[in-house]
Amino acid sequence: MFKKKSFVIICIPLGALLLIFISLEIAGHLIARKSSNQWRNSSTEKNKGKIGWKETSSMNNYLRRRIANLSPREIYIVIDTANNILYLKKGEQIIRKSVISCGSGNILSEPGGERKWVFDTPKGKFFVKSKIKDPYWIKPDWAFIEEGKDVPNDLKDRVEANFLGEYALGFGDGYFIHGTLYTRLLGRNVTHGCIRVGDEDLKELYMSTSIGTKIYIY
């Protein structure tokens, strides 16, 4: 008799919870079904009788032309940071495809300090702001901190030659497309944000682009 009573005590609330759960599930399905009917009807209902087929088609062609007019007519650069590939393009045509290195995504924190650096290659739309031949690298503070060295006060202690290859293309905020000594690491995300390119590809890039050339990075 005792076992029967405790069994009932357990079953009733469980049964009630199950009933509530099933009711909520049914309610959810019904609401979703009503909403899903709106997927089918929404566009037909909204635009009934407002503008005719011919006018809409004409408007659509006009909009396509306006979008097409926004795209660059001359050479531009597209950088795929996930696969470490750089494309030199004109319109839809790929002029050159290069294996590169992009930002590592690592974090460097200054020991005992407040500064922190995240080594990502920035994403978005940029343009070539500077073109440099035989660039020098002016080492920033993080380069010394990363090596566990003291940050020098003298500018001449920061200058390193023959480190960035023969050419460099700057696109703002201290980011450059430049050469590299570490060609075996091309294809990997190993840089501090800049884009490293092999010598042959870099030369082609430098010769083909000019100040203002668009760069799209994703």
Place this chain on the structure above:
Amino acid sequence: MVFAIPANILGYCNAINNSEKLLLESELTLAKKPSLYFIFDLRNKKIYLKARGILLREWEIRKVRYWGNPVAIKPIALTEKIAILPPKRESIKPEDSDEDEKYEVKALELDDMPSSYTLSLTGDIFLCVKPEAKGWISIFPIALSTLRWYTLLPLKTVWFSVKKKPFTSIEIVLNIKRESQALYWAFTERMECIIF
């Protein structure tokens, strides 16, 4: 000879035309901005990453299914990327970095990205992205996905209905794991997209 085209077919074609007009108007808004944007063309099962109207990258969708309220054809922004195991950045220890012959690459790369995740967009729109499950080992994730679709989503629908807010969940299945990871990599927070 007179060809009579049924009115409902004309109406359907007009609706497609009008939808395309909304898409183009929205795309023009985004193309005028300097930032990159996405177009989720669910009808043609394609995802486009674009800038200034030019196509940067394309993904092919294997399967898509919808739940909840319809999505207006207008720009919406990514607010959050939700994954069970989000990627973690490595912290550089000073003095350890050394680009010599023994250098071991420690970096956040494409392989570190999750392949199954949810993209939370403005207006309580959720895009659940995952790669196509293949082989006998896919039974478990498929079962989990089905369970989620038919039990968790109805509960969420009721919850949002009580709060008088719309709720939309769209499940997108891509071809392979790497494609899914690449989408996670490319779609960054605050980036805008259009779902068509």
